Structures are given as C-alpha cells and as structure tokens.
Amino acid sequence: MFFILGATGYLGSYFVKYLRQEGEDVFGLSRTEIDYTDVGSLISILRRKKPKFLINAAGYTGKPNVDACESDKAECLFGNAVFPGRIRTACEEVGIPWGHVSSGCIYSDRKSNGEGWSENDEPNFSFRNGPCSFYSGTKALGEEILKDAKDCYIWRLRIPFNEEKSPRNYLQKLLNYSSLLEAENSISHIDDYINSCLSSFTQECEPGIYNLTNSGSIRTRQVVEWMKEEGVTDKEFNFFENEEDFMAKAAITPRSNCVMDTSKAERNGIALRPVEEAVRDSLRKMREQVLA
C-alpha cells in the first residue's frame, strides 16, 4: 500500500489517480481526518497500516500564488520545512521508505558557466543565499532538513503542466493572465513527473535528490507560439517590459525562473520526455477538448 499525505491537494490528487490506475492500493491522508502533522499520530498509523512507501505531497504553496506566503509565514514555514522533518522522524522510526515533493524554485537563472542547476549545487534563491521569496526560502530549508535522511527521495518539480482546464496548470495560466513575463524555465509535465517519481522507487534508484523536469527549457514567448501553431488560441499576448515592470505591476515577491540539469535522472533511467514534445502533446489534447 502507498500512503499519500496531502492527497486532497493539486499534486496529491494526481498521485492518487495515477497509482489507482496502476492498480495500486492507495491510502490518501488529509488533515481534516487525521492530524498527520503530529509525529506520534503519524508513527502509530504507519505501524498499523505498514505502507510499502509514503509520498509527501503536502505543503504550503500560497493561493492564488506565492505572494500569499509573504503574509502567512508561520504556516508556510511549518508546511514546507518543519513538517518534512517530522515525516523524516516518523519514517525513520518505523522504517518506511518515502518521497518528498520538492521544488526547483530554490534556484534562479542558470549557473555562471551557462549550465543548468544540478542536484549538487547549493540553492541560490534561498534564505542562506538570497534574495528569495519566503516560499522558496522555506522549500530550501525543507531540503536542508532532509539532508542524508534514510530511504528518502527528494523529487524536485517545477511549474507543473498538462492538458487539464485547471487554474493551477501552467498552460492554462498563460491563457488566463492578461500580461506575461518573458523568462526561461525548466517545467514538469505532471504525469511524466509522477511516473519518474514512482520509477525512482520501483527501479531502486539510490535515495537522494532528483531534478524531475522535462529535459531542456522553454521561454514564455516560445510556448505561446506553440499554442498558436497547435491551434489552441489565436490570442495576441501582452508581455511585461521586463522583470522590474512585472514586479511593479503584478507581484509582491520575486519569482524563481531557472533551468535545471536533468542528467542525474537520465543516468538513472527515470528521465522525463524532452520539453517541446511534452508541451505540444498537452496543447494538442487541450485543442481536442475544445473541439469535442
């Protein structure tokens, strides 16, 4: 059986759906039913149910976006940094392997040599190496708390997308925003990401950090061109002049825009598809939904 913490959330619900489709037995936990953030309660339920693997898809992201984390710092710090440490304590005590949904948003830009950020690089968009958003600072602290954790996978996701008409889907966000920020990013197709996360466990990859983004990177302008080419929209998109313009008009805290190095996932046989293939695939499915 798989345990999923945060099973009601955006990503948690995809993990539940994906595993059930694979015929797996899934036990999704929500704080509304069991206070899984209490170490004692978590240990006792782990002892009772004995899952083969636990997935932590719980965390504080801020709604509608990371700006909200700036005004709810205690909850953000707890959800993203303190709580993963509690899961570590419980899983190590009971001897359960587990995976933590982390984020690549602890980096900004590329490395000075032009390469993407690898799992060995210190975060450069964190409290220790700022400036950063409060959200990113807490995600970096979460990874720090899990350093050398036993039987723990840290799966870094970035900017999730697929074909679904959800306000959380990156492609849908681009269609909804009145102005866009031109930036280069690594991004993660949700099904590809979940498949790679689970493969790291089933293929017995060494526990540790994995950058799980589609290989390569995208620029915002390129994605909106692909949207037009795939017939998703003929909208003329507006762009902010630059990051200062974006910060002045639309944001409270700086955003992480960054490129990840995915070679560790490739070496371990758990790489995600090339990014253009995954984005165009989602766009074609979006178009089919409009035509249906």
Ligand SMILES: NC(=O)c1ccc[n+]([C@@H]2O[C@H](COP(=O)([O-])OP(=O)(O)OC[C@H]3O[C@@H](n4cnc5c(N)ncnc54)[C@H](OP(=O)(O)O)[C@@H]3O)[C@@H](O)[C@H]2O)c1
């Ligand atoms: N969405 C993204 O763009 C993105 C990108 C990269 C990484 N991530 C990471 O992925 C994880 C899940 O994100 P998500 O987008 O699925 O978030 P979400 O939709 O807000 O779901 C998170 C779930 O976590 C649970 N939770 C437990 N402790 C919490 C706390 N202190 N504050 C808020 N929620 C708490 C809640 O479930 P219950 O109350 O039902 O237990 C909630 O439904 C987070 O760690 C996030 O940092 C997300």
